Amino acid sequence: MSVHSAVPMEANQVPLVEVRDLVKRYPSGTTALKGVSFQVSVEDFIVIIGCSGAGKSTLLRCLNRLLKPTSGQVLLLGEDISTVSSAKLQRVRRRVGMIFQQFHLVPRLTVLENVLAGRLRFQSAPVPHTLSLARIFPKRDKELAFRCLQEVGIEHLALQRADTLSGGQQQRVAIARVLAQEPEVILADEPIASLDPRSASTVMNLLRQIHERKGIPVLVNLHHLDFVRRYAGRILGMQNGRLVYDGPPSLLEAELVERIYQGSCDVAWEELPACA
Ligand SMILES: Nc1ncnc2c1ncn2[C@@H]1O[C@H](COP(=O)(O)OP(=O)(O)OP(=O)(O)O)[C@@H](O)[C@H]1O
Numbered sequence: 001m002s003v004h005s006a007v008p009m010e011a012n013q014v015p016l017v018e019v020r021d022l023v024k025r026y027p028s029g030t031t032a033l034k035g036v037s038f039q040v041s042v043e044d045f046i047v048i049i050g051c052s053g054a055g056k057s058t059l060l061r062c063l064n065r066l067l068k069p070t071s072g073q074v075l076l077l078g079e080d081i082s083t084v085s086s087a088k089l090q091r092v093r094r095r096v097g098m099i100f101q102q103f104h105l106v107p108r109l110t111v112l113e114n115v116l117a118g119r120l121r122f123q124s125a126p127v128p129h130t131l132s133l134a135r136i137f138p139k140r141d142k143e144l145a146f147r148c149l150q151e152v153g154i155e156h157l158a159l160q161r162a163d164t165l166s167g168g169q170q171q172r173v174a175i176a177r178v179l180a181q182e183p184e185v186i187l188a189d190e191p192i193a194s195l196d197p198r199s200a201s202t203v204m205n206l207l208r209q210i211h212e213r214k215g216i217p218v219l220v221n222l223h224h225l226d227f228v229r230r231y232a233g234r235i236l237g238m239q240n241g242r243l244v245y246d247g248p249p250s251l252l253e254a255e256l257v258e259r260i261y262q263g264s265c266d267v268a269w270e271e272l273p274a275c276a
């Protein structure tokens with residue numbers, strides 16, 4: 001099936017990220033990505049949709065090199081990061097911030113220390129496990145981490161242990177940690193899947209504000225289609241490892257939505273639940 005591209009990128013827009021013919025085959029033999037291509041500019045707030053197993057997480061993990069693509073390219077400001085050596089991976093991951101469904105915080109550390117962890121990849125020497133993170137970082141890093149907490153509205157929790165926070169608060173810490181990395185692009189893999197609707201809205205609003213204020217493109221995998229409709233500036237629709245739609249929500253036709261969800265939905269796009 002060819003990609004249904006509603007809005008091609010204009011010739012004068014410089015893509016911040018360019019994905020070319022990306023293929024990912026797992027050792028099990030499953031081909032999760034079958035030649036995916038698209039470009040991302042600073043204006044993009046992209047939501048990736050598709051049924052379970054369509055390849056959404058695999059795509060994001062190839063973009064920050066948590067996974068090495070089998071073939072194809074991922075260009076970050078022109079640099080091909082799909083083939084960089086393991087020695088250079090730290091630098092790539094610093095440039096590409098990642099937010100996960102399960103927050104991935106260090107439970108026994110304070111909120112501030114978790115955010116400072118976003119600066120760890122800037123440290124040239126390894127950090128001894130016995131040291132308090134807050135002690136080894138320079139003052140300017142601590143000030144930056146505190147500002148990041150202010151940006152997500154939880155600076156009053158800075159000295160609290162991460163495991164005493166609610167899920168919504170923990171996801172805000174994870175966002176602050178990504179901000180402390182000063183990334184060029186933010187990826188979020190189902191960031192609201194474990195949250196109640198109110199916390200989910202807070203997290204999505206924060207991602208949108210960060211995108212608008214800082215001009216950082218965001219790519220987010222979402223299962224909740226009501227949130228897709230509320231937040232997506234552009235949708236990438238995936239089906240069975242292929243990109244089948246690339247364009248604004250307004251031009252995504254019901255027929256294509258049905259194809260993306262493999263005919264498993266017989267309700268209107270406006271009413272679609274997340275597919276099972
Ligand atoms: N580590 C792995 N080893 C082997 N196969 C995998 C691995 N991770 C994912 N897959 C397979 O690759 C395909 C794409 O999976 P992926 O997790 O990227 O899909 P997804 O769209 O993110 O699904 P979900 O919405 O359920 O998270 C699926 O068939 C899945 O079973």
